[in-house]
Amino acid sequence: MIKHSFKLIWNQKRKNSYIILELFFLFIVLFLGSGYLIEKYEMYQGGVGANIEDAFYMRLITKDFSRGDYKAQLMNMQKEMESFPEVKMISYSENSIPYIWSMNMSGMRYDSTNVGTVMRFVDEQFDDVFEINMLAGKWLETEWQGANMPIVIDIQAAEKLFGSKEEAIHKTVRLYGDNIVVGVYEKLKRNEYEENYPSAFLPADFTNMYAMDIVVKYKKGQLANPSRLSKIVFSYFDKTQFDIRYASTMEAKRKDVVADTHIEIVMVSFVAIFLVVNIILGMIGIFGYSVKRRKGELGVRRAVGSSAGNIRKLLLFEAWTLTLMALVPALFLSLQIPILQLLPIDTNLLLKALGVSVALIFTLVSLSVYYPALLASKIQAAEALQEE
């Protein structure tokens, strides 16, 4: 059947080369569109690596940026806030929570390997408040034993420096002075749609600070009026020296950060759908026309015993063969991307996008050939032959 299809296509080289060209472009559109959407979807599904539900965020900051030792106040404040029935936990950190714009990157070194790493300074409760996914070892302690400050690194950094997460534990790296690795976690990104940079947590120093991000984790669904919180904050920290800069739910920060990407996704899907509809209509047109022109041939086929189903199958096979012919160069080209490393795209993602677009193109071609094929199968032998 395929061989027969090839012969039929060869007889109509010029018209078919046009269809092949169109199918080629259809594939490119499907490939780019599905690649983009799959990437965004996986990023969204993958999350930032933290759970921000029921969390409220405040930034406490000294007005003149002078550094000082506020450890005692912070600890007492934590105790008082955690005594509220609706509050689950409090965490202090510095420029470390997700959905903020600031980020500090530095090189982390082990032997001769160097990995650019996002540095985050946090306290002992940070992992529980944000539900950081620990893969090996344990979370860091702010009161540590030994000479070297502990560090918790993410799996990317662990694999790049040590090969595996188990290997990383108890090794000494150089990032913020000499640091000893105590644990490995999955990831923490600034927002869902950002590239996942290697990152690491270090203990925050409360004895020498000018700004502190306070995150209050409430019990499930009990997020309550934070005006009480700000009163408590100012009972420990003098209003003339300190300021609360941001005060909002983490969810509000998240929405703010991802809004633009969501609009972009809607627009890209819209364009992709528009193009696909356009191409399908065009293909229906071309297939419909070719059926019309081949009335005589199809009539002869009916006359010599082809059933209506056979005719439909013949046209469908022809369309599939055409698709295959368009796919060969398209696949060849798109596979060059990982082979020649043209673009920094994840090979896994690329293969998924290819799979989805191949499946889609066959479905779409079958759909667009259906109506013309139906028309063709209704051709009566007598009628067609009479016209000849």
Add this chain to the structure above:
Amino acid sequence: MWKTSLIQFLKIIRQNKFFTFLNLFGVSITIAIILIFAIKLENTIWPGGPEKYNKQILFVKNEVVRGGDRMSMGGVNLALIKKYFSKMERPQHIGFCSETPWSFFGENGVEEYQMKNVNADWWQVFDYNFIAGRPFNQQEVKDASMLAVIDHKVKKRFFGTNQAIGQMLEIAGKSFKIIGVVEEIPSNCQKTKANVFVPYTHSSLMNNDFMQTGNYNIAFLARDKQNIDEIKAEFESVRKRIKPMLDEGHEVFFGGPNGPLDDYLLGWEQADEYAGREVKLLYLFLKVLLIMLLPALNLISIQLIRIHERSEEIGVRKAFGASRGELIKQILYENILLTFLGALLGLLIALLIVYGFPGFLKRTLFSEIGGNVSIQINYMLFVICMLASLLLSMISGIIPAVKMSKLHPVEVLKGGEI
């Protein structure tokens, strides 16, 4: 001649409904989509509202300090602004602001508002529309007076129909006296949108460590075109003066100062990796071209089919003595008329979407609910699109028409291939 052609055109349209539909659909939907997307693009780059005159404004949106394998990125450091950028001489006005969300816990849960901490010149750079009251002035900003300018949404929410000027409002734990009410700012005005404006001196967070970035952005108002270049040059010289104050081997880059178009094209890329306006526009153009290639191919193929379908009719015409010129003229006339019809239909669809479903459109394009983004169709762009599709349909019509008119009538009548 034209009248007969017109009658014939209408006949042919009706005779071959499916291809006529495909042709009209292709052209009209493509043009409608281009017009709608242009609305998005135009309203993002030149959003109107307080940013009405943003062609005169240069933005600096971020700062990167980098050296060795260390990198810090964020907004512009306030200390840098106060010591250097706010003292620049070329700009007419220098505004700067930082943004903080304000979550208000009402009876019905959390309400989110945007707060901007601005300097007094901010009100000179941008063109806010005051419903009542006034902005705060230099002295009030210097004194860190507890004053606030609110937008109409906040006014309605907290004061209803009552007078708001002179009233107190508690914002994020502090009590502010309201001195001005501005119209609600459209959500596409990303540089100027906020619900509450307070003097930046309240959170006078001065980080004198220049190795750290901050969270401010700057807007320079230029007098004229020439002034824009002067400001850019002055900014660059200031940047060079800052460099020696950083640690050894470090460099500072800024996302600006850029006009609205460059600012949009730059996106969130790092400033020193910005490929430049020409390259970016070329990429954008190529993307659009790639997207438009498909509808164009479609249009051509459908036009070709329509002419092939009529090969017999053309043969008869030739046999009865129609000249080549006449045949080509007739085919082109039909093509152009059909494309023109499609383009008009496209404009109608776009108009229907813009004026029939403005809420839906604003939500999808600008994630704005019930706001006041002003959306208009760019008629110049419509004319360009129409000309482009006319050109395409002429090209796709003229080649087969010429070929066909060259053939001997006998061949065409027999149904010969062209």
